[in-house]
Amino acid sequence: MTDEELERLFRLYHLPLVRYLTRRLGDRDWADEVAQETFLRALRQDTLQSERSWLFAVATNLVRDEARKDTRRRARLQQLTIEARAEGESASQSLQDDEPSAERARERALARRAVDALAEKDRLALLMREEGLDYREIAAALDLSVGSIGTTLSRARRRLTETYEAMQADASPRQGEVNEAS
């Protein structure tokens, strides 16, 4: 791959790839590193016929590979995530002045949990779709049939929405209750 080709590839796909990975991993640094490694792998390829699905597939596999190899770090991440959630909840309760950011943090934590609750392929398909990959690209990246992507996405979207709503309800017990203003 030439430098020009690399530049073009980077310019087109680095940002969506990092965003996809960030959403997947919940860690920007980690996402950056995986994306970087993905582009390095691309450098070693002579040509990429389906470059976007190739990049997303490689990045996905890198994450999977790394996660398998390092369960300790994954456990550590979970612990830190829990701590971050606790901090966010604490902030939302104690810092009225910082309510918007605390609320955002809470919503983000809920979203993370809801996304994590999806089956792996559902989650990846959804995140790839959110990055604009079409059905054929998603199918290629995840080694699924194109015909199954619609079902996969519909299932993922429904479950994600329902899970998120349920978590929201749990997290906000007052929501839906009647509040009298006057």
Place this chain on the structure above:
Amino acid sequence: MKHPEEGTVHAWLDGALEPDDAQALETHVAQCAECRAMVAEARGLIAAASRVVSQLDGVSAQVMPAVPRRAAPSRVRSSAAPRNWWRYSGLAAAAVFGVVSASWVSMQGSRAALELRTEAASVREPVPVGDRSDNVVAAAENSAVASAAPVMASGRASETSSERKSAAPRVAAARVAAARVAAARTAEATVVASRAAESSPQRLLGPARSRTEALPQVVVTSASGVAAITAAPVLPSTMPPSAVAASMIASSTMTGCYALSPVVLVAGGTAAGVTSAPLAGASAARSSRAQAAFAAPASPASAPLLRLTDSLTSVAIDARALNASARDASTQFSAADASARERAAVAYIGYASGLVPRASLMSDAPTGNTLVRWSALGDDLLRVHLLNGASVLVRVSPDGNRLGTTLPRADFTARRTACP
């Protein structure tokens, strides 16, 4: 034609069906109320899922402990590129905001203006949302991915130090590439903004006008047969203001019961005319979350009532009806403190994927509602907080705007009250 599977409906909405299949489905849906409901529900799910996913953005760096994960080469992105992308994000967001607004207002015939300025971030920039490049990407071929799999399977384990060294020049090249990209980003942002403006759906722009009407009773429950007008592409261009408001409400995070003031659609900062538009028989679409039952407009004596148990999607607040001290208008309707903040006007930012370039910052979901947070800085100045952490200053003025787009406004007040 049989009733389509849910997955087929999603594929259709995602533009993944073959033209013949899409046409057949469209024809069927037009004749089948049940399937229309399914389509509407699917739109809602797509929008809702997109919103949930977008909430993952802006994740702080270094959540993971800073342990050496591997002998990874220096980061490609450690150049200035992403930092410049921040500004790019803001500009593009502003542009898309205008386009999105235009797509919505065009259906209402409202007209206003935007003046957008980007604002630098004070924290590490999150990954911008929705800066998609798929519009320039050729269709994928499966073979390359298949060939990639073995590379992946053996990749790290088989990588030798010599291979890493040989890759070093390439890494340097990657850095150079990143720097070049960074340098181009600012200019590119302008281009994107310009394109976004150019792509505003002029064909949908109607004459600027204002309408006022009493809001009918709107009851939203979480029960099954849902009705929420969420799909901009299928909204009638003459949809009455109350339907617009109902659409906003059904897409909001409001819960509980609210007494509503008359809805005013504002054109160019002024409101004129009174229209009473019964909603009985108005377009009703399904979503998974809420049911809005539209009755005839309430009599003046009976306060319009809104009951909501919906909890998804977005509400943006119009600054003009806010107390300028309101720090973040989006909390106006949060369940925890709604009683303390009863007054607000709601401006809804509609979204129609067919009208917005896929390289938008928001969502490519057909009905993805943009979640932004608005802080009132003055009568005509807002600060818009995007989910990715960016903030954009938005000035509303009565006479056109630089982007050539229009800003929809539908004002009403919602006062939390006891549910019957």
